[in-house]
Amino acid sequence: MPQARRRAFFVSDRTGITSETLGESLIEQFDGLKLKRSTYPYVDSTDKAHGLVQIINRSAEEDELRPIVFASIANQEVAEIIQTANALHIGFFDVFLNRLEKELGMEARHSVRSRVHNLERYDARMEAVNFSLNHDDGMSEKNLEDADVILMGVSRSGKTPTCLYLALQYGIRAANYPLTPDDLDTTDLPRMVKNHKHKLFGLTIQPERLHDIRQERRPDSRYANLNTCRNEVADAQAMFRRHNIPFTNTTHKSVEELAVAIMQECKLKRRF
Template structure:
């Protein structure tokens, strides 16, 4: 059934943990329905039937306000809490229940249904690796330091504001990848070569480019009406950066219409960085 585009419907992401998994999976599902509008509410740490009933109250209030049944995307592990969540007039999608029961049948054993299992002590080494990667990335942001670049997994290059910093931090936090980033500046274009500190690490370089119009828009927010943000200058810098990367054999992609997740996935596949998500 098609809904009028002016209708706002509330979606709850309910979890006994942070709610990130519920929200990520929920977004993936909802993105398949174009023209719909949602008011999103994340409800984390619902780890008891009592808290689930408090959540039910919020869901009912949202339904009364909207005049439409809310949608609830749940990753509750506790059967008692998940059952309490059903005491409301809403579409409740329990993603864990969808997959756990078939897995129990296939594996021939019962799931522990232990809250917080995915973030327990077994991941402590992975967590430490992520923190180490984030610290490394922050210390090597925007060419601040070229010390220990040999310890990096990848070095992002590109003109200022092309998306290097957010992509580097995402790689570090999500995958534990030590990602440095280095700006390509007019002096590099005039010398017609990469910054000297990067030459020994050419095999680790990956470039980001961006459309001139988008770059101008981003730079205007930082330095309005400056030469730095002028469309003509942005066009020149991007053109020079792309020529330099081609000449130096640096693999690169255009980040204009891509999300950080898409950039990271493409980068990891291109430079063959095999990491699992956390």
């Protein structure tokens, strides 16, 4: 009988996104490690904590393998209960809050913070998301003026998800300029973006990958044809080089990596 997979619990008195982020970045360091994951957000009372300890202990018995608990729990009472579970405890707040308290000479609140104060952050995000959506594939001079950055690339090179990630993660207003075959026929920058050259960032992609993506969308079209993809990508890259527009290849990059590259290259500052 194959051995049971070890279980990983991501536990938090908030959304659990921090404990997932931390846990996954640690797990990624072990090649071939397979875990059975579950996330328990909003464990914010001693009752819920005791209930979860039972679940963890039961799984330790059933699997005959100690689970791993990745915890980011601000509430100390809850945190201490979770620590009693039969598991390897990776407690993100336990270790670091203490060190920070000493260094800062301040006491940590050890409680979940209400989100009311974050309205500003919410507004900045909303505005940036709406900006991206309103100008996805169609924009005016005015919009380009308001943009923090303009992503330029051929159709399906990854502009839209990158714009949206920039909006959600950093509150950045990213516009999106799709290079059409007409644009690529000339050596000039497209008329609309010419006056905003300093805001331009180019996205390029492997023609084979572009072909696959377009093929899904419009099978066996001229649009998806591998030669079309090769020519468009070559023309776009030539345009970026000719006009000294910074650009990056999206093929093997995650949306996070693209966003960070753009923030750095264009010296953008998060809006919240």
